[in-house]
Amino acid sequence: MAETVKLNFDTDRLTINDWITIEEWRGASARAVRDFLAHLVVDPETDEPLPEDMALAAVGKMTGAQLGETMNQFVASLKKAKDSASGEALGS
8 A cells, every 4th residue: 555645735835846736737637636745745644745756755655546646635725725815806
């Protein structure tokens, strides 16, 4: 069984390069998806980002089912952030 990988989907942490990657997501290679998700991996106890080599290794061990669930959660967090930002813009 694959180990659990904790990712931080805090959209406040996403960089411009992250948003570009998200926009170009369709047709992205498996390597690009792995590298992007590794950027979001955090230590489960401290919530601090893991070193790149450890994060890449952790994401690389994910199963297809785990990847699907991870992507569903990520898309939901992006939608929530977008909806929140739209609401804030309307309220101002």
